[in-house]
Amino acid sequence: MEHMPEPKLFNVTECVVECMLDEVLHEEKMCTCRQCRLDVMALALNHLPPKYVVSEQGKAFEIYRLQGLAQSRVTVYQEILRAAQIVKQRPHHKRQQA
Numbered sequence: 001m002e003h004m005p006e007p008k009l010f011n012v013t014e015c016v017v018e019c020m021l022d023e024v025l026h027e028e029k030m031c032t033c034r035q036c037r038l039d040v041m042a043l044a045l046n047h048l049p050p051k052y053v054v055s056e057q058g059k060a061f062e063i064y065r066l067q068g069l070a071q072s073r074v075t076v077y078q079e080i081l082r083a084a085q086i087v088k089q090r091p092h093h094k095r096q097q098a
């Protein structure tokens, strides 16, 4: 039986952020736990315009490659960096609220 790829809604901006995330976290020498990673992604993505495409599974990376390169990487990088600095100061994994 043929397994047809399923079309999915896909935010290219999210993929670009995800792909650049590790680089920024490493440079900032900050925590890379799941909580912190998702916090940084959420903060960054709230400041970046989403770019939705409908794609079959497996083509996602191809779309990232094509559109991710065309997108302003400097803008994305700056937003991740800004978000990383916020999360670094007040990481949710520690629950430091008084």
Ligand SMILES: [Zn+2]
Pocket: 031, 032, 033, 034, 035, 036, 037, 091, 093
């Ligand atoms: Zn953490």
